[in-house]
Amino acid sequence: MTDREPDLLDVLDSERVIAFVIYPGLTPLDLVGPVQVLSQLGPPYRLCVVGEEVRPLETDTPIRIEPSHTFAEVPDPYAVFVPGGAAAALRAMADEAVQGYLRDAAGRARLIGSVCTGSLVLAAAGLLEGKRATTHWTCMGWLKKLGARPVQERWVEDGNCVTAAGISAGIDWALALTARLKGEEHARRVQILLEYDPDPPFGWIDWDNKADFDALGPLLEQAMGDPRAALAGRPDLIKKLGL
Amino acid sequence: MTDREPDLLDVLDSERVIAFVIYPGLTPLDLVGPVQVLSQLGPPYRLCVVGEEVRPLETDTPIRIEPSHTFAEVPDPYAVFVPGGAAAALRAMADEAVQGYLRDAAGRARLIGSVCTGSLVLAAAGLLEGKRATTHWTCMGWLKKLGARPVQERWVEDGNCVTAAGISAGIDWALALTARLKGEEHARRVQILLEYDPDPPFGWIDWDNKADFDALGPLLEQAMGDPRAALAGRPDLIKKLGL
Numbered sequence: 001m002t003d004r005e006p007d008l009l010d011v012l013d014s015e016r017v018i019a020f021v022i023y024p025g026l027t028p029l030d031l032v033g034p035v036q037v038l039s040q041l042g043p044p045y046r047l048c049v050v051g052e053e054v055r056p057l058e059t060d061t062p063i064r065i066e067p068s069h070t071f072a073e074v075p076d077p078y079a080v081f082v083p084g085g086a087a088a089a090l091r092a093m094a095d096e097a098v099q100g101y102l103r104d105a106a107g108r109a110r111l112i113g114s115v116c117t118g119s120l121v122l123a124a125a126g127l128l129e130g131k132r133a134t135t136h137w138t139c140m141g142w143l144k145k146l147g148a149r150p151v152q153e154r155w156v157e158d159g160n161c162v163t164a165a166g167i168s169a170g171i172d173w174a175l176a177l178t179a180r181l182k183g184e185e186h187a188r189r190v191q192i193l194l195e196y197d198p199d200p201p202f203g204w205i206d207w208d209n210k211a212d213f214d215a216l217g218p219l220l221e222q223a224m225g226d227p228r229a230a231l232a233g234r235p236d237l238i239k240k241l242g243l
Numbered sequence: 244m245t246d247r248e249p250d251l252l253d254v255l256d257s258e259r260v261i262a263f264v265i266y267p268g269l270t271p272l273d274l275v276g277p278v279q280v281l282s283q284l285g286p287p288y289r290l291c292v293v294g295e296e297v298r299p300l301e302t303d304t305p306i307r308i309e310p311s312h313t314f315a316e317v318p319d320p321y322a323v324f325v326p327g328g329a330a331a332a333l334r335a336m337a338d339e340a341v342q343g344y345l346r347d348a349a350g351r352a353r354l355i356g357s358v359c360t361g362s363l364v365l366a367a368a369g370l371l372e373g374k375r376a377t378t379h380w381t382c383m384g385w386l387k388k389l390g391a392r393p394v395q396e397r398w399v400e401d402g403n404c405v406t407a408a409g410i411s412a413g414i415d416w417a418l419a420l421t422a423r424l425k426g427e428e429h430a431r432r433v434q435i436l437l438e439y440d441p442d443p444p445f446g447w448i449d450w451d452n453k454a455d456f457d458a459l460g461p462l463l464e465q466a467m468g469d470p471r472a473a474l475a476g477r478p479d480l481i482k483k484l485g486l
Binding site: 027028029031032033035036039047048049056060061062063064065066068116136137154165166167168169171172175176179184185187188189191192193194195196197198199200201202204205209212213215216219220 | 270271272274275276278279282290291292299303304305306307308309311359379380397408409410411412414415418419422427428430431432434435436437438439440441442443444445447448452455456458459462463
């Protein structure tokens with residue numbers, strides 16, 4: 001790649017780099033919601049999107065996303081955040097390039113976090129042991145089996161670990177994080193810029209509507225694929241999850 | 244490109260293809276929010292992301308997005324939707340490849356629409372003449388000067404034309420569109436899947452908070468750059484906008 005930003009590597013020491021980890025098949029809204037919000041943080045924060053290689057990755061939509069940097073190019077970010085996915089998150093739990101980066105870079109980072117099933121990917125690297133954390137509503141049981149203390153909230157802070165619930169929760173999470181890093185006034189202004197004045201056309205989720213949840217069962221099962229196959233390289237996780 | 248979906252071109256006639264138009268510098272949440280929602284429509288709908296060439300495009304964040312198809316490969320989609328951007332949207336208003344595609348493909352499409360300043364890009368192609376439409380809150384005056392009838396709502400339907408307000412409004416808009424195309428029950432289930440149960444940490448936007456809006460002025464001006472330069476190829480638009 002010749003067109004990546006030339007100055008990032010020179011300034012890693014003086015800036016607080018926030019690295020979003022991506023992997024094939026991820027759910028792009030998990031990534032893009034927070035990146036759109038946090039790209040307004042301004043100095044000393046600087047965002048990058050890191051992957052094993054700089055090449056376009058498939059997502060679970062027709063959108064393809066290319067990392068701005070490789071894992072090797074951003075060894076010591078200030079923060080490491082992981083978006084989620086369905087079967088793709090399971091594969092990322094067993095992907096040695098992703099897991100190695102998380103153990104090293106996220107293990108040393110000042111802040112770690114996730115959106116949706118990104119918390120399972122962090123947990124697979126041993127980073128959520130005993131931490132209060134959240135994930136997509138379908139995966140709370142797995143998060144517990146992986147050693148975290150699951151909490152069903154929109155976003156959860158436990159010390160240096162900030163996790164968000166499913167997919168769209170990343171926007172709320174990123175605004176809360178903006179306030180933590182730059183103050184509430186700044187966060188409110190970013191919210192106005194993004195015109196984040198949500199008005200779901202059919203109201204909020206009715207968590208008691210059993211018919212809707214039952215109808216989603218087959219779709220969710222299909223999206224997750226065969227968890228044992230996805231986790232084949234990690235017998236320890238297959239055992240923990242009781243698969 | 245060898246890895247694009249091989250069967251799309253064969254089935255263009257039997258499926259309803261929804262084409263999202265992308266261009267350099269766009270605001271990725273305008274695209275990804277709706278695509279994440281609409282990717283759950285299922286048959287006969289099929290999404291694609293079209294651009295002048297299949298190569299990764301910069302956005303107004305560190306995320307780079309690659310189209311799934313070129314404009315030439317998707318000449319007759321069922322629907323054409325346009326995400327917005329800041330200065331990038333102005334450049335797209337004067338970009339002959341984008342404008343030519345909109346005049347042709349969107350001109351014939353059964354549905355057209357936009358998120359944020361994507362409506363200005365549609366208007367520049369003459370597609371919003373006399374239509375009720377919306378855009379980012381900063382651009383309502385421009386939308387009017389370009390011939391539309393601006394309405395400050397979260398999303399606006401006028402016949403075959405469905406437009407959304409700024410950036411994050413694309414999620415609400417896409418859920419409303421899902422209901423129009425597949426029924427409200429389906430839309431509610433997609434909402435659950437995406438865990439779209441918004442909880443802005445500082446509440447909803449206070450449109451009367453003048454201090455916040457005043458503080459955003461310089462940032463917005465910088466983001467828009469030099470409109471006359473961006474529109475250099477379109478003296479008709481410079482005149483309409485009174486620049």
